[in-house]
Amino acid sequence: MVKRTEQRIKVLVTKVGLDGHDRGIKVVASMLKEAGMEVLYLGMYQTPESIVRAAIDEDVDVIGLSYLSGEHLIFTPKIVEEMKKNGLEDILLIAGGTFPAEDIPTMEKMGIDKVFRAGTLTDEFVQYIVGNLKR
């Protein structure tokens, strides 16, 4: 595949399902923008299918999911499956939000590359994204 010279990182951030808390994700989106990334904000109430279609059309490097309503173990496998079905294994998948710490290994086993909990410093997740792009 063609390698980029002037790398511009494009990140899709969104919320899936009936989760109406968008304060945190908007803060994260602003931080990523300030870190020089192009942030595609899809907002709330998305489905695995609508997220994956946007990721394809927009050729994003990263998908970031925000979970605050306790649906993280339900939607994560569905999104991962939809990504696999469409051959999007080269997109970095990260998640953040509020959920029990003991769920993190399960989420990572389900296919999320890295899970961040509330309280993570900006530098930490920006550094992670920059250092772990899959393409």
Place this chain on the structure above:
Amino acid sequence: MKKSIDIDDMVQRLLAGDRRAAARLITLVEDGMEKSHEVMKRVYPHTGQAMILGITGSGGVGKSTLTDQLIHKLRKQGKTVGVVVVDPSSPFSGGAFLGDRIRLQSHSQDDGVYVRSMASRGYLGGLSRSTYDVIRIIEAMGMEVIIVETLGAGQDEVDVIHIAHTCLLVLTPGMGDDIQAMKAGIMEIADIIVLNKADLQGANTSLRHLQSTLSVASLKGKEWIPPIIQTVSVASKAENIQGIDELTAAIARHHEYLQKTKVIDQIKFERVEQELGLIFKDELQKLIFKGLKGTGKKKKYINSIIEARADPYSVVEEVLNTYLVPRQ
């Protein structure tokens, strides 16, 4: 060797309508990769047939929700639709918040719609430098109508006129009186004026201001007088959405006018002229700086200008005469 095979393969997939290939090629062109010229050489022969619709106006007037409504109408007519939406890049970080697609997600499972969000990346004029090429790629993918939505433009961001066949200017009530509308610039690029949020207070006053401004324009003997269409692009109930049929009809009328009067040929000519000018500018600059590289002359020239021993116009003249004008 391998890379060129990939490009050929990707362009083939693009021509077959593969959205992943389209998306990848757009990124390539957006990032200004060296390979992007090779991509465009292959894409270009398959372009030129789509109808291009430009939508401009200040931030928050409802460009994206209008785009959403227009897509619904166009899809009902059986047309495939490509959409390019541009949002501003931060001049400080280079990052961008792309927030237009959120209004267009009701089409996310429709294979006849392709939406691409772009950051302006420092390019002025309401679009991004690569918009020309991105539209061509979406045309080659097979989209019949392409909607180009500028970033929230103010008074003078009129580049969309060089790209679109039909330009919509979106205004809302309360954006100022007829004096604002009389200023040069953005009003003049409109083929159709949309007064959105027409359910707001003051809509009638705004409509009258616009009408009186346009009646002056009509005295100039123009063949096409921009119609003013009142719309409501967002409502809690679908039946309260207004004016979209009228808007679609006005777009169709303008399209017919362009074909009948052959004005379309002039628009296409000007578009390519503009495109060519931009490419020449980019490539000449690259060529000249490359030519000066390693000679130490670039630094010398710049310092001589700083120290007021020379001026930029003389330097450019000298460089052009030395490197570009063939000797007699």
